[in-house]
Amino acid sequence: MADLPLTEADRLTDSAISGGADRKPLDPADRVWVGFDLGGTKMNAVLFDRKFETLARRKKKTRGAEGVAAGVERIRSTIEKLLEEGNIDRGRLGGIGVGCPGPLDLDEGVILAAPNLGWKDVQLKKILEKEFNCPVWICNDVDAGVYGEFRFGAAVGARTALGIFPGTGIGGGMVYEGKIFRGRKSSCLEIGHIPVVIDGAVCGCGRRGCLETVASRLALSAEIAKAAYRGQAPHILRVAGTDLANIRSGTIREAIDAGDDVVEEIMRDGAKYLGMALAGAVNMLAPDIIVLGGGLVEALPKLYVDEVAKSLAKHVMPSYLKTYELKSAKLGDDAGAMGAAAWTRYCVDV
């Protein structure tokens, strides 16, 4: 993970730059960075040295239901313990980056709403900057993952890196000319909400026929549960019953391996829809590298990714066919933390 190029600041060992608003200048060569991936169920926090080697890491349950105050305290104490574990003085913190579920106010560093956590209007940047006396940047969790892949993983060197993470929903993010692509205040790349079926099924966003309604793991799990109920997926019925909450990516892979052919067909259908929507995105954005990640991709690295690739190639404009590479994500669970930390260093140093 040592392939993040050193910045000008890193090289200036004689000089020094200011990290926080009101603290002593910090020797750039001493700086460490915290990357924090704030998920709906888990938080993943990693402490990096200036070369982005890992100094310490902690995973915890998020427990959003305990409320904002308890949640923010868990974030604070997790960072505290990271520093203890790495034996690092607070004063060496170059910055903290947090990948958050959206919608966010990126400039103010506020989580406007995180429905999965039941949180609203959390001034995360302000709170953490006060607590740790260092710069804090928040970004969308998917953007953090895509930026991580762009700096350290599958999308290094891309002019335009488009990342798609099919899971319970379908997340998207983009790095363009070295920076996270964003809206005026908030993040974007909501590829899961491209309309693909006219007057289709109701989506979590409140609209109908979005890509998520036909291609997210949740949508596919529901199709699989129906097949199990009809007796067409005996392995699923045995291990998961007809409760779609039990039909996770791993279960799906096992069922395909065990010969539940209808499960394979359902997964291929989902991949076809994703490839079609992705073709529209490629026609608009002309990414040179497309990164596919998330649970489904990890569980079905060949079947699912191949089907997406085939459908994308079938629907994309012929003149774009040779202009992109479709790759699987490389960094797994650490992409978000690495990306959030590296993005913060970028924002601090630029």
Place this chain on the structure above:
Amino acid sequence: MADLPLTEADRLTDSAISGGADRKPLDPADRVWVGFDLGGTKMNAVLFDRKFETLARRKKKTRGAEGVAAGVERIRSTIEKLLEEGNIDRGRLGGIGVGCPGPLDLDEGVILAAPNLGWKDVQLKKILEKEFNCPVWICNDVDAGVYGEFRFGAAVGARTALGIFPGTGIGGGMVYEGKIFRGRKSSCLEIGHIPVVIDGAVCGCGRRGCLETVASRLALSAEIAKAAYRGQAPHILRVAGTDLANIRSGTIREAIDAGDDVVEEIMRDGAKYLGMALAGAVNMLAPDIIVLGGGLVEALPKLYVDEVAKSLAKHVMPSYLKTYELKSAKLGDDAGAMGAAAWTRYCVDV
């Protein structure tokens, strides 16, 4: 049209910067700019002073069928005559910008293919730089129009300006953080080729079910011609017959005014599709200003734009509803020439 802010170079009346590769330094205050909109049927060339006031203009037929050499000579002589008309010495040319039909190699300044003109591999940048001894930039014709609207028209001040121009096809372009958004080598934003109908009609790009197959003026004219043939559009039948080549934007407006209700319905259907595809684009790109332009928009400023707006609002994610403005283009036919010239100045001065 004088609202282009002066650049640093404009203010440096004492100093001088280099315009061409091998000519005398040019006083920035003296610089003039040529914007050239190279269309499939017409070319529009405008000469601007440093404040982007018009000094001279010329329109000509493109006559692409006469071949590349003749076409390039028409471009050259048109610029020559512009300079004569404006009584401007060649040495004062700050740069020439040409908005071209795609696909292009933006860095090398090559028209790779222009099917409408029958041209291939035209080294336009190299040829014009040699001829006029000044910097030349080419860009996609739609991008030029969107950049024009961003600098002088409906999208001034946008962080992300998305432009959509429904016509024979459906062109798209985007200006992001002050720059034309592009792929690694070529332009993008091919919103006309977002797949919207699974296994739909054959598209000019070689795929099926693209937005253009259901929402371009060509697609809608074909529906209208069918209605005329069936006797449902008497005004159309009278003035245009059933030849879709005769059913232009103006004809469509006249037919609606004359009471051909089915024509209105067909136009509204096309606008609905466009709004739906646009919703996907907005969910991905979070533009703060969306500019609609082109013949259909000019012919049906209220009916068509309102229907697009309604459909967009119906399909876009609810959290994006208040984040964009949908506006009609302001600059008309000059958008491309102004944008190409201003983009060239931007590229020269940055």
